[in-house]
Amino acid sequence: MLEILLDATVRAGTPILFATLGAIINERAGIINLGIEGLMLIGALSGFAATFVSGNLLFGVIAAFIAAFLAGSIHALICVQLRGNQIVSGLALTMFGVGSTALFGRGMVGQTIDGFERHAVPLLSQLPVVGKAFFHQDWLIYFSFLLVVKIWFFFYHTRWGLALRTVGENPAAADACGIPVNLYRFLAIACGSGFVGIGGAYLSLASTPMWIENMSAGRGWIAVALVIFAGWSSVRALFGAYLFGGITAMQLRFQAMGTTISAHILQMLPYFFTIVVLVISTLRLQKGASQQPGNLGLPYDREDRK
């Protein structure tokens, strides 16, 4: 029972994990990206379509990354080059994603592909309780583990990571050190968006191997909230994403067991928890434990009078 629940937790948490990691990369560079929901849908559709046409799952993942990378570049262009309003641009990106995937996805509705299959990791998958849930999974889940560690290592152990964090904290300081601020910000937005796209592709290539209109169903927004909960750390994002995965898995389980609680109430749980998490993490912020990048949401203009 616990094993099954854990397994469902990881599978439900993975798309949110990719999206949260992507959002963290954005915000570490000082850019708020509210387009996550739209980027997930773009990733989900392009991943599914590429796989459907080519029959190759890897192509699907790459296509999802590239499509979301390009869509994220629009946000980057507006926020970095044109110094526009990040909130407005992000919301527009979400609306663009929802609308355009509904339009272009009509031909894909009802089509099927062979989704990702599970591969057991020798030895580790034999571990009691957690073995099956974490090490008898598909390649994308293993990739997400790797990504968590890579991002952490990148931020705290490489020169580029330090430069990126400095850009998000104080772009003028980064500029004074000769760091190309706009380039860093652009790439962070575009690559971060790409990973969000892979999160979307997980939905259409692994969770349920098909395309359904608006299939991200608010997971992108949960990811936006999780960034704060995770304190902009990739490792804590893993726990946050699985927390939500767990709640989703549990409510599904409850429904399957045929409780008398209305299914609508149960389906509400993850979103309800989003609000709870936001309240708690905001309280923490006010107490000064903030990890928030110092210049989050602010455009940088070198010639601004100091």
Added chain:
Amino acid sequence: MPRLLQLQHIRKTFPGVVALDDVSFDIATGEIHTLLGENGAGKSTLMNVLTGFYAPDSGSIYQGEQKIRFASPRDSLALGIGMVHQHFMLVPAHSILENILVALQNVPLLFPRRQLRDRIYQTIEEFGLDLNLDTPVWKLSIGAQQWIELIKLLMRDCRLLILDEPTAVLTPQETEKLFTVLSKLKQQGKSIIFISHKMREVMKISDRVTILKKGRSIATLERGAFDQNKLATLMIGNDSIPEWQKSLPFSDELILEIENLSVRNERGLADLDNFNLQLKKGEILGIAGIAGNGQKALAEALTGLIKVDSGRVMAAGTDITRSCARSSYIAGIAHIPEDRKAVGIAPDLSLDENLILKNFRDPRFRHGIFQSRSAIRRNAEEKIDQFAIKAGPKGSPVRLLSGGNIQKVIIARELSEHPTVLVALYPTRGLDIGSAEYVHKVIAEGAGNGMGTILISEDLDELYKISDRIAVIFRGQLIGYADPATASREQIGLMMSGEVPQ
């Protein structure tokens, strides 16, 4: 001496402002070259041109015979030009180590941390500093942060170091230490551009002085060819300076009493720690201290802008500890805030409206729930006249006025209801000498009429000139009082670094 760099006819404008009109000057190798000028003369703008932050509208920079152009700070860095900005270019949330590492050039993608740590510690020890590299920068004093900035430049092997008003955040003793370091760097053949408007320091350290006035370079003088008077005359020119007299002796009547006041900031640290202060009627009480030792919290606690944790504030016998900004105002406490554009005015509102921000509820200015435009306009005309405000076209946003005029608007508003106490936080910072003198004059006149003033300033010269008494604040505590007529700068300097006088 060989010339390192030459700037010719630099011009830089911002929308509506000519920051630099026509500036030429040059820097030799191994010299300390001072840029002297009033606030707003264009010193910082010029240095931002030299560090590649601002692209000049016209004019050119030469290295030897070769004309160079900076597309970004990166290009300027490549030539070995580094600057300690007035607003430090540090990341408060990052550790000292991270702040220095990010500035290093030509290091591998994966830092050889241990090796770099050793190198940084060596430099820190050379300066005789005691710092743990893993401390986050926000925990450091402003003075220590400035050393980090300097270390960054030295680790990067800069040939030209620019220091923008570095002594503003230092005690007199720390300033001495900085000067020793600068002389040593000079001997190593480095060039230094030193920015200041404090004559004493300029006389002491400069090999050459270039004077800027209203965006133009007026003159460059060699050591020996200048003295204090000559520099002052060149710097101020024939601007008229209002005259005023120091206030009469004040009475013994207490009008403000602060007892054991403690205020914690959002990080949970004590900004004020059992702070005590007594202000008498008609007294100008100067508060000396290095920036960031609780001055802002003191001003905000007195004016009801922040919540007090414990302690008591009594104004003329009334307890105002828990009062909000509005009731503090009614209790007769006026406030000249630190950030005049962000806190002092509503930048996009007109002059007329800004003048009644605090007393718009007054029946004078309204008919029932409607504003009385004519009364508000009359009030503005009165104030413009009384305080000699150079107002722009009627109804234009007040942010378009110069810094000195904005300060006059704030003063006119704050003093209009004849307050009993004025809390002035750095009231002359960033003003030209004429405007600064005007502020002093108004404060002195107020004192003559019985208003008590708490004048918080980081400029010891200002405090000596105008205060009746000087109180020294350090880490949120009152260290003691000093009499400006007898106390030496060194004594006050020691108190500013926390030493309690015997």
